[in-house]
Amino acid sequence: MALNQISFETYLNILESIVTNPPKNGCTGFFGGPGVAKTQGLQSVCAKMGKSLSLVVSPLVSVGDLMGCAFPDYDTSRTVFLGTELLDEKSVIAFDELNNADKTIHNAACTVLETGWLHKRKFEEARVWMANPTAVSELADTLPRILMNRGDCYILNYTIADLMKFALNEGRERFHPYVLAFLQETGDRYLQVKKFTPTEHDGVEIPELDMPFPSPRSWERLSERLHRRDNGLNIPMSTLAYANVGDTAGKAFTDYTAYSEYVPSVRDVINGKEVNFPEKSKLDGVILGPVQCMTVFSLLSVAASKKEFQVGSDWIVRKTQAGEIGRDLFRTFLQMCPGTAHKPYFAPVVRDLLDKHFPKKEAEAWVREIVKTAASAQAF
DSSP: OOOEEEEHHHHHHHHHHHHHSOOSSOOEEEEOOTTSSHHHHHHHHHHHHTOOEEEEEGGGOOHHHHHTOSSOGGGTTOOSSSOGGGGOTTSEEEEESGGGSOHHHHHHHHHHHHHOEETTEEOOSOEEEEEOTTOOOTTOOOOOHHHHTSSOEEEEEOOHHHHHHHHTTTTTTTSOHHHHHHHHHHGGGGTSOOOOOTTOOTTOOOOOTTOOOOOHHHHHHHHHHHHHHHTTOOOOHHHHHHHHHHHHHHHHHHHHHTTGGGSOOHHHHHTTOOOOOOOGGGOTTOOHHHHHHHHHHHHHHHOOSHHHHHHHHHHHHHHHHTTSSOHHHHHHHHHHGGGSTTHHHHHHHHHHHHHHHSOHHHHHHHHHHHTTSHHHHHHO
16 A cells, blocks of 8 residues: 655645544545654654544554443543543544554454544544554554555654754753754754664564654653753663664664764853864864864754854854864754744844855855755745
């Protein structure tokens, strides 16, 4: 069965459409790897559209809960696993981790999703199901084909661009700058479990049972631990990395951040002090690229006002002009800024700095580089 592959932005647009105007017949299904914000995206869209959400965690419910046959007819307000707030007929119905349940739940869910009847209550809003084909569970089973014939089905492709957009906007305080620097340089390589076949379990690349693996959610969790480490948590960075994103990604991240001791004080930078990278004589065997990248992302994360952003950006421009920050990284910095909390004043600040530090032709060339991205073009 051929399924439509969609970006995360398209995923949110589809959710807005079906939540606003529920399809009269059928339901909508989404496949996606673990921790790629399927559920979080649905929750944010429902909140944005003013709709309540009945989120059913599929492996944790019984057929009786779904069909309303576990208790006497006069007491349908009681269920074992469905809270009272989930039985509001004005809510959007969503089955999460559906493939991680057994066939009896699949069949009951099919009925709910097709008819809108949940626990003897008729729901009129949108009906959605989500499946993670890489989930590890003794109950995991292939979803019935009949379910995918009841409406549209999509495969969600979550990329590094989606994570950066979230991390530099509403998720700005959640992600550690070293995590963002690492992911920016490695791309999608350590972002999610790969090679899944949505309608089958055979041949799916899945993590070992109870073992951590890299996903957007895992990187966000690691970021939270790293923020705590910055505030005094006495645990080695390598220990945190291996525990949250697994062996392969954990080792790569640990090797990358081994150079973090050479990152200059970004707080001193935005306070207007003259700060320099360590002298080359002190950098024997050190790869400067990670140091530069961690520094730039740290400045983006720490700067909390127009003045701090202006001072930090001025420092980055001067270091680029002096050859201490790579031009590719400078280009990345310029293209990311319009997607951050600094967006309202990004254009005038950066344009002024480019005109101040670069010859006119070179400044114009940098502006052309910036407007290659849609967000940057809007800012300018």
